[in-house]
Amino acid sequence: MAGRRRQRWRLPVTTLAATTTLDQGRKLPRAEDAHAWVVSESAGRGPCVDRFTWSSQANEACRTATPLAKDGFAIGCMDVNQDTAQACADEIVAQGGKALAVRVDVAQREDVLKGVDEVVAHFGRLDVMINNAGLGPTTPIEDITPEIYRKVFDVNVGGTYWGIQAAVKHFKARKPAKKGDVIGKIISASSQAGQVGNPDLAVYGATKFAIRGITQTAAMDLAALGITVNAYCPGIVxxxxxxxxxxxxxxxxxxxxxxxxxxxxxxxxxxxxSEPEDVAASVSYLAGPDSDYMTGQAIIIDGGMVFN
Structure with missing residues (x-):
């Protein structure tokens, strides 16, 4: 496409879904009781047009999952590329954790629902769902095409919707013992670019602003069920x-x-x-019991780039 700037890509955000068994004392689960589910978005999504290529951040998803495994979570590794999911699962198992690899395209609702069902059938239950699959193109306004818009929104926003729906399906099988008890957690990846506008990130930033809005609305809709909903906003990783x-x-x-x-x-x-471990530590906090009295929030982990 002569005369036009070449399409560049910002770091895509992966999706992690985690399930843990929380006991009545709200402590982290014992290793034999804990279960988690991880999803990442890798390259290989099929035919692409000129200037429109997909990148993977599956390695970063696995680095997010590893601390959760050390916390006692069993991890379900989900990726559009089965080999990538398996590599993440193998790494966790090699470190003494529990993991299951599942191929899922997060842009496809039925794929996500089926994938979560498979992980829950394997591990027994779902307690924490972390939605962090995503794509991050740099898109000058005049370069945005319908294909770019649809693909990025289908993965970043659609994947978040479908992950929430899949989690709620299983969370609703349990009821809180009393008002205020937490029986499930949903955590989604927003971004510093979902807090303030960034040059050349009109599509990516729009999806991350959307995730903050979805997080606030879902928190209101699901609180009575004992489900908390939060997001995290990394900066430059x-x-x-x-x-x-x-x-x-x-x-x-x-x-x-x-x-x-x-x-x-x-x-x-x-x-x-930021190092990936900085972000992973925040995800671990949101997944654990210390964040039980938090919902509808989007915490910023950017080293001091955005102030609200």
């Missing part, structure tokens, strides 16, 4: 894709990778970009 972007900037200036990363870190008050 050091991932293989982020390193690739930073390396290009560094190469253009004859500098090192670390110099390239430092250019991005200049926008962060704490002076460094």
């Amino acid at each position: 050091r991932t293989p894709m982020m390193e690739g972007i930073a390396q290009k900037v560094a190469d253009q200036n004859g500098k090192s990778l670390e110099w390239g990363l430092e250019q991005w870190a200049k926008t962060v008050l704490l002076g460094r970009i």
Whole structure:
């Protein structure tokens, strides 16, 4: 497409769904009782048009899942690519955890419902659902096409809707013993770009703003069932894709990778970009009992980029 800027991609956000068994004391579950389900969005979504390519952040999904496994969660690894899901499950099992790999296209409602059913049948129940599958294109306004719009919204927003519906189906099988008890948690990935507008992120940012709205509405709709709904908003995270972007900037200036990363870190008050473990720790908090008295919120983990 001569004369037009080449389509670039921002870091996509993966989807993690977790299920844990919570006892009456609201403690983290014993390893033999805990179950979790993980979903990630990898490359290989089928035919693409020129300038429209898909990227994977499945590695980051697995790095989010690993701390949950250490907390005692059994993990269901779900990805549009079976091999990617299996690799994540194998990594967790190798570290002494429990995991199951399931192929799911999060843009397809029936796929998500079926995938959650399969994981619940394997592990016995669902307690925490983490929706973090996603795609993140950089899209100058004049470059947005109907295909870009539909594909990104189908995965980022549709996947969140279907994940919530799949979770509620299983959560409703239980009832809180008393008012205020939490019997299930839904956690979705928003973004710093879902808090404020960012240049060239009109589509991605719109999906992340949408997830914050869905989170608030779902929290209102589901509170009476004993279900909390929250979101988390990462900033700039050091991932293989982020390193690739930073390396290009560094190469253009004859500098090192670390110099390239430092250019991005200049926008962060704490002076460094986030590590995946920073985000994973926040997800672990939202999945655990310490966050029981929180719902309808979107916590920001960006090192000091956005203030509300």
